[in-house]
Amino acid sequence: MANQSYDAIVVGSGISGGWAAKELTEKGLKVLLLERGPNVEHIKDYHNASKAPWEMPHRGRRTVELTENHPNLRRDYVLNPLNIDWWAHESDSPYIEKKPFTWFRGYQVGGRSLLWGRQSYRLSDLDFEGNLRDGVAVDWPIRYKDLAPWYSYVEKFAGISGNKDGISHFPDGDYMPPMPMNCVETDVAKRFKERFGDNRHFIHARVANITQPLPGRAGCMYRNKCSLGCPYGGYFSTQSSTLPAAVATGNLTLRPWSIATRVLYDKDTKKATGVEVLDAETNETIEYNAKVVFLCASAFNSTAVLMRSATDIWPEGLGSSSGELGHNVMDHHFRLGANGTAEGYEDKYYFGRRPGGIYIPRYRNVGDDKRDYIRGFGYQGSASRSGWSRNIAELSFGAALKDALTEPGPWSMGMTAFGEILPYHENTIKLSSEEKDKWGMDVLVMDAEIKENEMKMRKDMMNDAAEMLEAGGLKNVQTYDSGYTMGQGIHEMGTARMGRDPKTSVLNGNNQVWDAKNVFVTDGAAMTSSGSQNPSLTYMAMTARAADFAVSELKKGNL
Amino acid sequence: MKRRDALKSMVLMMGGTMVGANVILTGCAPEDRIEGLEFSERDVAFLDEIGETIIPTTDTPGAKAAEIGAFMVVMVKDTYNKEQQEIFVEGLNNLRKEFKDQIGSDFVGASQDERTNFLNQVNEKAKAEAEGRQGPHYINMLKDLTVLGYFTSEIGATKALRYVETPGRYDPCVEYKKGDKVFAL
Numbered sequence: 247m248a249n250q251s252y253d254a255i256v257v258g259s260g261i262s263g264g265w266a267a268k269e270l271t272e273k274g275l276k277v278l279l280l281e282r283g284p285n286v287e288h289i290k291d292y293h294n295a296s297k298a299p300w301e302m303p304h305r306g307r308r309t310v311e312l313t314e315n316h317p318n319l320r321r322d323y324v325l326n327p328l329n330i331d332w333w334a335h336e337s338d339s340p341y342i343e344k345k346p347f348t349w350f351r352g353y354q355v356g357g358r359s360l361l362w363g364r365q366s367y368r369l370s371d372l373d374f375e376g377n378l379r380d381g382v383a384v385d386w387p388i389r390y391k392d393l394a395p396w397y398s399y400v401e402k403f404a405g406i407s408g409n410k411d412g413i414s415h416f417p418d419g420d421y422m423p424p425m426p427m428n429c430v431e432t433d434v435a436k437r438f439k440e441r442f443g444d445n446r447h448f449i450h451a452r453v454a455n456i457t458q459p460l461p462g463r464a465g466c467m468y469r470n471k472c473s474l475g476c477p478y479g480g481y482f483s484t485q486s487s488t489l490p491a492a493v494a495t496g497n498l499t500l501r502p503w504s505i506a507t508r509v510l511y512d513k514d515t516k517k518a519t520g521v522e523v524l525d526a527e528t529n530e531t532i533e534y535n536a537k538v539v540f541l542c543a544s545a546f547n548s549t550a551v552l553m554r555s556a557t558d559i560w561p562e563g564l565g566s567s568s569g570e571l572g573h574n575v576m577d578h579h580f581r582l583g584a585n586g587t588a589e590g591y592e593d594k595y596y597f598g599r600r601p602g603g604i605y606i607p608r609y610r611n612v613g614d615d616k617r618d619y620i621r622g623f624g625y626q627g628s629a630s631r632s633g634w635s636r637n638i639a640e641l642s643f644g645a646a647l648k649d650a651l652t653e654p655g656p657w658s659m660g661m662t663a664f665g666e667i668l669p670y671h672e673n674t675i676k677l678s679s680e681e682k683d684k685w686g687m688d689v690l691v692m693d694a695e696i697k698e699n700e701m702k703m704r705k706d707m708m709n710d711a712a713e714m715l716e717a718g719g720l721k722n723v724q725t726y727d728s729g730y731t732m733g734q735g736i737h738e739m740g741t742a743r744m745g746r747d748p749k750t751s752v753l754n755g756n757n758q759v760w761d762a763k764n765v766f767v768t769d770g771a772a773m774t775s776s777g778s779q780n781p782s783l784t785y786m787a788m789t790a791r792a793a794d795f796a797v798s799e800l801k802k803g804n805l
Numbered sequence: 806m807k808r809r810d811a812l813k814s815m816v817l818m819m820g821g822t823m824v825g826a827n828v829i830l831t832g833c834a835p836e837d838r839i840e841g842l843e844f845s846e847r848d849v850a851f852l853d854e855i856g857e858t859i860i861p862t863t864d865t866p867g868a869k870a871a872e873i874g875a876f877m878v879v880m881v882k883d884t885y886n887k888e889q890q891e892i893f894v895e896g897l898n899n900l901r902k903e904f905k906d907q908i909g910s911d912f913v914g915a916s917q918d919e920r921t922n923f924l925n926q927v928n929e930k931a932k933a934e935a936e937g938r939q940g941p942h943y944i945n946m947l948k949d950l951t952v953l954g955y956f957t958s959e960i961g962a963t964k965a966l967r968y969v970e971t972p973g974r975y976d977p978c979v980e981y982k983k984g985d986k987v988f989a990l
Contacts, residue, residue: 298970299957299990307953309883429978468972470990595981598972599990633987634956634966639932642925643859643948648867651952652965654987 252278252499254796255521255536257506257551260357262769262785263542264484264492265400269793270540271497275800278534279492280504282526282543283353286332286360288485292475294328302328321348322734329473332360338684346731347692349546349738355502357544358736359483361473364454364601365626366406367779368397372415372612377775380620383574383669384745386774387755390417396787396794403491404482404786405460407602408452416447416607422457424450425466425602429594430629430657434718435604441717446609448718451602451626454482454783462490468598481601503527505685509539509564509765511556517764517805518555524685538764538796538805542789545770546675546690549741552752552759552767553677554688565742565752565759572676574669574743575694576776578735582704582727584711585660586720588629595631595654603628606661606714608778610706619702621668624778625711627661659720663707666778668699669740673732694732704730737781742771757792764805768792839894842882849874851901854913856951858920865965868951871958877950888940896943900927962989 253275256266267279285291299305304327308320312327316336319325324333334351341349352358371390378385394417401420410418427435427450438448455466456479463479463486472481479486492498503526510520510533520535541548549572553563565571603626609615610622632655641647673694681689708725715723732738745751748760753772759765768789770781777784799805839848856873881893904912908919915923924944931942955961962968966989 296970298959298968299962300959302957304880304884305953305957307880307884310886311883425975426977432978468975469970592983593981595979595985596975596977597969597979597988598975599988600975600977631987634952634989642921643928644921644925645861645863648860648863648965651956652865652986653984654981 250278250532251520251535252276253536253800254278254538254540255280255534256540256542257521258282258357258541258543258547258769259355259484259489259500260352260542260544260769261359261362261484261782262789263357263540264359264488265786265789266540266542266766266768266793267492267498268488269790270538270797271492271495273793273797274497275538275797276497277492277499278536279498279500280506280521280523281355281357281500281502282505283334283355283502285355285500285502286475286485288479288490289475289477292477295471295474295477318348319350322350324350324736326473329361329475332356339689340681340683341689342678342681342691344691344693345695347694348731348733349692350733350736351544351547355500356484356489360475360485362454362782363736363780364472364481365605365780366401366404366408366419366452366454366783367605367607367624368417368419369393369777369779369784370415370417372608373775373777373779376621376777377669382620382775383671384743384747384750384774387744387746387751392755393784393787393791396791397783400783400786400790404454404487405456405458405463406452406454406482406783407457407466409450411447411449413447413449413607415612419452421452425453425455425457425600426450427604428596428600428629430588430591430659431604434588434629434659434715434720437719438714438717442714445613445615446714447607448714449605449607451605453602455480455601456482460487463487466601468600470599470601472601505687506541506543506551507531507554507687509541509551509555509762510535511559511564511762513556513559516762518762524687526685529685537800538766540789540793540796541765541767541771542769545738545741545773548767548769548771549675550677550690552742556762560761564765565761567761568745568748568750568752570671570743570745570750571752572674572741573671574740575673575675575692575732576667576669576737576739576773577732578664578737578776578778578780579667579696579700579704579730580662580664580735581730582708582711582725583625583627583660583662584708584715584723584725585658586715586723588657588659588719589721591631591657594657600628604661610703610710617702617706619699619706621666621699621703622778623663623665623703623707625661625663625714627659629657629659631655631657659715659718661711661715663711664735664778664780665700665703665707666776667696669743669775670694670697673740675741692732696730696732737770737776739770739773739776739781742767743774744772745774756795757788764796766792766796839898842890842894844878848897849878851897851913852877854920855900855924855947856955858917858924859948859951860955860961861917861921866960868955868961871955871960873951873954873958876954876958877947880950880954889946892940892943893946896946900943956989
């Protein structure tokens with residue numbers, strides 16, 4: 247097949263790639279959007295979204311076969327038969343765990359935007375200045391002011407519901423009205439305020455579920471079935487939001503089943519000339535040309551594409567001249583917190599299934615607080631009333647059990663901490679020289695772990711949760727720590743970090759690869775530190791900013 | 806070769822599983838046994854009655870109306886591992902036999918009180934012995950599958966609970982009166 251030319255090629259159609267495609271097409275570029283997996287059409291392909299419980303096979307429980315076929319996904323709640331088609335097939339796409347790593351991958355149009363947790367928080371200068379302040383890794387090349395207008399831009403288009411809380415180190419955004427707190431949460435918030443004043447904050451979760459309609463999107467219907475795809479466009483996904491905008495320009499070509507094998511690099515111009523694609527269905531190799539390439543294939547796969555590119559010049563791949571490509575793997579460590587029961591609310595209930603809850607932003611090592619570790623953590627939580635699935639061991643079989651389960655049970659509240667992981671140079675991914683995937687591509691080897699700073703932090707993450715729930719008036723408070731290994735946060739970050747110096751970073755402050763200025767990486771790979779906030783909103787803002795920069799540079803003839 | 810070993814190799818040769826093999830050798834009457842995972846119509850009816858005992862018909866239909874027996878069979882076949890399947894089948898076979906030994910009639914033909922009392926006895930005994938036991942007790946499996954199957958069935962979700970597929974709004978704090986049903990899902 248003859249080479250085909252576009253203005254820009256975007257690799258990956260998830261949260262970052264969808265934004266890149268939207269921004270570049272809207273600015274008039276002809277864009278080829280590559281996706282390694284199948285197409286998933288909005289609404290039409292949400293096969294389980296509107297099924298009643300009794301129509302669902304095994305009522306949503308995992309079969310033995312499903313568990314056996316998913317040795318990695320089964321480690322967590324994520325393995326769900328109702329959306330299993332949206333997780334990468336593990337035997338087709340294996341990877342090697344030199345140290346335990348659970349890698350959650352969405353290999354289809356929309357990527358993990360279909361499946362994400364939707365919590366959307368801005369980073370602040372507490373985060374952007376963190377590495378410089380602490381003498382860790384390298385300094386971010388950007389500050390909050392660089393990203394702030396882009397946060398606003400993406401929040402307004404994606405639709406984030408939340409409250410403006412006026413917390414200086416946890417910036418407010420441009421929000422739709424928040425999803426309200428229920429009776430218990432409202433009272434806990436009051437007691438929390440009395441106890442902690444302005445030192446800690448118990449606020450509404452800020453989520454990419456819309457509480458007001460947007461064009462083409464009716465809004466959240468409070469079904470809490472987001473991860474099955476939303477027929478109402480209730481939450482932000484590529485399908486509900488960025489893809490329709492890109493398609494509407496008439497400038498988009500979407501190509502599913504297209505694995506980007508490498509960036510084509512011209513050593514004379516020191517620029518990329520396009521992308522080599524392996525058709526995942528036919529195994530045919532095709533070259534596409536473009537003036538600009540955006541890698542948005544998810545952190546590790548974007549880095550893997552770089553590692554396979556320009557190896558005739560740099561054996562370790564494009565961007566490896568820094569010695570940092572594949573290094574500084576990060577995630578958010580979690581799976582610990584506390585829960586307790588709320589007494590005295592037997593006459594209160596709620597209507598609707600809210601896909602959000604409450605959030606407690608980072609307060610450790612903020613202001614005058616000083617711990618024996620650096621950085622901090624935030625909490626997600628919610629209060630709810632138990633239903634029929636609660637265990638009532640003391641009740642006898644028969645009418646008593648049945649009657650009890652047909653009424654709501656006690657209220658409880660739980661919260662889970664999400665902590666920052668430092669960018670350790672020795673936490674790496676690399677390409678295996680031995681094992682290959684179904685398409686003959688070298689698989690990734692994960693070699694990363696949390697260290698002393700995170701282990702110390704985890705003590706606070708668990709104990710503080712109990713302290714705050716007790717302060718909030720919860721009873722029978724119990725802590726838990728289910729253990730954590732890398733990847734489980736599904737926030738894998740780093741491996742192609744931004745920085746100020748080509749000798750110590752892969753990307754500059756505009757997400758350009760130092761060694762190929764028309765190649766941009768705008769997903770989690772670019773992160774210089776992880777913060778403790780859920781990162782997807784930052785990828786959206788970073789991508790929109792980089793796309794704007796790329797187009798202006800193109801117009802100036804600089805790319 | 807001992808009889809059990811012979812049987813084991815035969816089952817393996819035939820590509821079958823060993824589920825229920827222990828039961829086959831316990832000496833209960835052949836017509837009362839569940840072999841492997843071959844649940845007969847009679848077994849499904851037996852499971853229906855067990856489910857109905859755990860969640861009976863009251864002012865709303867019970868588990869039998871929700872075809873709980875057929876549901877349990879599917880779940881045991883597809884979502885239980887081999888060890889769990891063995892515990893389930895062996896437990897059922899024992900239940901059938903012990904009920905008859907103690908009460909003098911078949912479970913299916915007994916009165917509701919007799920069944921309820923018997924299952925609650927088994928349940929109490931299982932709770933009392935929980936600490937020394939490895940793995941689940943079959944009575945908990947029966948309870949779990951009955952509760953799940955009933956409250957996610959169309960009858961259970963829409964008649965015993967309040968089923969609202971698309972709430973369309975979120976009211977964060979509403980009054981609750983004793984007797985109001987819990988929301989399904």
